[in-house]
Amino acid sequence: MTAATLITVAPTGAEVEKAAVPALPVTLDELVATAKECESVGASVVHVHIRDDEARPTLDLGRLRDTVAALRESTDLIVQLSSGGAVTDPEANRLAVLDAAPEMASCTMGTVNFGDDVFMNRWEFIVDLHTRMQERTVVPEYEIFDLGQLTTLERLLNSHGLPHGRHVHVDLVMGVPGGMPGTPAALVACAAALRDLPEGTTFSATGIGRSTLPVMLASLAAGGHLRVGMEDTVTYAKGQPVESNAQLVARAAAFARLAQRPPLTPGEARALLGVPSRA
Numbered sequence: 001m002t003a004a005t006l007i008t009v010a011p012t013g014a015e016v017e018k019a020a021v022p023a024l025p026v027t028l029d030e031l032v033a034t035a036k037e038c039e040s041v042g043a044s045v046v047h048v049h050i051r052d053d054e055a056r057p058t059l060d061l062g063r064l065r066d067t068v069a070a071l072r073e074s075t076d077l078i079v080q081l082s083s084g085g086a087v088t089d090p091e092a093n094r095l096a097v098l099d100a101a102p103e104m105a106s107c108t109m110g111t112v113n114f115g116d117d118v119f120m121n122r123w124e125f126i127v128d129l130h131t132r133m134q135e136r137t138v139v140p141e142y143e144i145f146d147l148g149q150l151t152t153l154e155r156l157l158n159s160h161g162l163p164h165g166r167h168v169h170v171d172l173v174m175g176v177p178g179g180m181p182g183t184p185a186a187l188v189a190c191a192a193a194l195r196d197l198p199e200g201t202t203f204s205a206t207g208i209g210r211s212t213l214p215v216m217l218a219s220l221a222a223g224g225h226l227r228v229g230m231e232d233t234v235t236y237a238k239g240q241p242v243e244s245n246a247q248l249v250a251r252a253a254a255f256a257r258l259a260q261r262p263p264l265t266p267g268e269a270r271a272l273l274g275v276p277s278r279a
């Protein structure tokens, strides 16, 4: 059983609308303020999507570079840029995210229906993203939306080698309409399939919407880590909107402590994930 818990915060995402959820951080100042609060209550990784001046999702490279710089200056969090972007983002723009030189980036292991949309991740694109991350020494987090995507990850590692840092970390994104359900049974099935991946592979899990709590508790019980944030959950409890990302991180940290697996510091998280220390 893993001793301590990696808590990733995904504060913004590409889907939630600022007009519908005013507490969503969309400006750089809001994002940095959120990141600092989340670090202070137990987060060690920030999974970043950015927005433009109209709060629409963007992969603008200048903004991404400014975002990486600002988060590095104001926090010790591991900065993980989303290469998934929004379902409308072209592959070239998603690959170009690496030009902003994050410490980590997400790398999704297959195409999945995504509500009424399709989140496209062709095999050739996956290989391209994975190999570019190896070349640029960006540590991937492999995003898994369905059980079979773990087999795709196994195929990728067998054919194209381990990621930079040589540690494999996956994030189970559960409960997306079109992907696997956000249930303890599905998480246990993934945990069993993870045994076919390299020794030492770690996983975190997040449940979209109302699956957030069952997925969090199941992940802690199964030795997994946690991702929370307003990218995935905007309702704290029935009829109660999320007030802030820090509220979600604080709840995750409290559950982790109750499970006697307290939150990792960012430095400890770097050691776990194979991300070079800042010093």
Ligand code: KMH
Pocket (backbone or CB within 6 Å): 013, 014, 015, 082, 083, 084, 085, 086, 087, 106, 107, 108, 114, 119, 143
């Ligand atoms: N916004 C989704 C289409 C990622 O960040 O890598 C993709 C996503 C996954 O959120």
Ligand code: ZN
Pocket (backbone or CB within 6 Å): 010, 013, 047, 049, 082, 084, 085, 231
């Ligand atoms: Zn994301």
